[in-house]
Amino acid sequence: MNTHEQNRSVELAQQSAEKGSTLLKLARSEIATKLGHDVSSPAPAGWLAEPGASFVTLTRQGELRGCIGTLEAHRPLGLDVRENAVAAAFRDPRFMPLTHVEFDEIRVEVSVLSPSEILVVVSEEHALASLRPNVDGVVFEYAHYRSTFLPQVWEQLPDPAEFMAHLKRKAGLPMDFWAEEVRLSRYTVSKWKESSA
Numbered sequence: 577m578n579t580h581e582q583n584r585s586v587e588l589a590q591q592s593a594e595k596g597s598t599l600l601k602l603a604r605s606e607i608a609t610k611l612g613h614d615v616s617s618p619a620p621a622g623w624l625a626e627p628g629a630s631f632v633t634l635t636r637q638g639e640l641r642g643c644i645g646t647l648e649a650h651r652p653l654g655l656d657v658r659e660n661a662v663a664a665a666f667r668d669p670r671f672m673p674l675t676h677v678e679f680d681e682i683r684v685e686v687s688v689l690s691p692s693e694i695l696v697v698v699s700e701e702h703a704l705a706s707l708r709p710n711v712d713g714v715v716f717e718y719a720h721y722r723s724t725f726l727p728q729v730w731e732q733l734p735d736p737a738e739f740m741a742h743l744k745r746k747a748g749l750p751m752d753f754w755a756e757e758v759r760l761s762r763y764t765v766s767k768w769k770e771s772s773a
Contacts, residue, residue: 596768603661628653723747
C-alpha cells in the first residue's frame with residue numbers, strides 16, 4: 577500500500593468513526609428524550625438526510641434488550657435511526673419497555689444496511705453453501721412468513737445450517753422447513769457500538 581492509499585485508508589476510517597459516533601449519539605439521545613431526559617442531539621450532518629436502512633440493537637449486561645430495524649431504505653437515515661432506537665427501547669414485543677433505571681446500563685449498537693441482493697438457490701443445501709458466515713445478514717421469506725438475522729448473529733450461530741434453522745424458527749416456521757417458494761436475500765452492514773462503561 578503506497579502513502580496515498582494509506583492516507584485515504586486513514587481518512588475513510590476517521591469518517592466511519594465520526595459517522596458511527598453521530599449515529600450512536602442520535603439513537604441514545606432519542607431514547608433519552610422519550611424517557612424525559614434533557615439531552616442534546618448531535619449536530620446535523622448532510623448524509624443523515626440521505627435514504628438509509630438501519631437496525632438499532634440494545635444490550636444490557638451483555639444480553640439483548642431490544643432490536644428493531646428496517647430492511648429497505650425508505651426514509652432519511654437520521655430519521656430511520658431515531659425511529660428504530662425508540663422502537664427497540666419501547667416497542668420490541670420480546671421485552672418490556674425500557675425503564676429510567678436501565679437507561680444508563682444499556683449499550684447502543686447501530687447497523688446501517690447495504691441494499692439487499694437476492695440469492696438464487698435451488699435447494700437448502702445450495703442456500704447454505706451460498707452464505708458467507710460473519711459477512712451476510714440474511715432475509716428469509718416464504719408466503720407471509722419473514723425474518724432476518726444481522727451478520728452479528730453469526731457470533732452466536734456460526735454453523736450455516738444452525739443459522740438457517742433459527743432464522744426459520746424466528747419467521748414462525750419449523751426449523752427443518754424448506755419449500756421451492758422460499759426466497760432468500762442477503763445484505764452487509766456497517767456497524768458501530770458504544771463501548772462498555
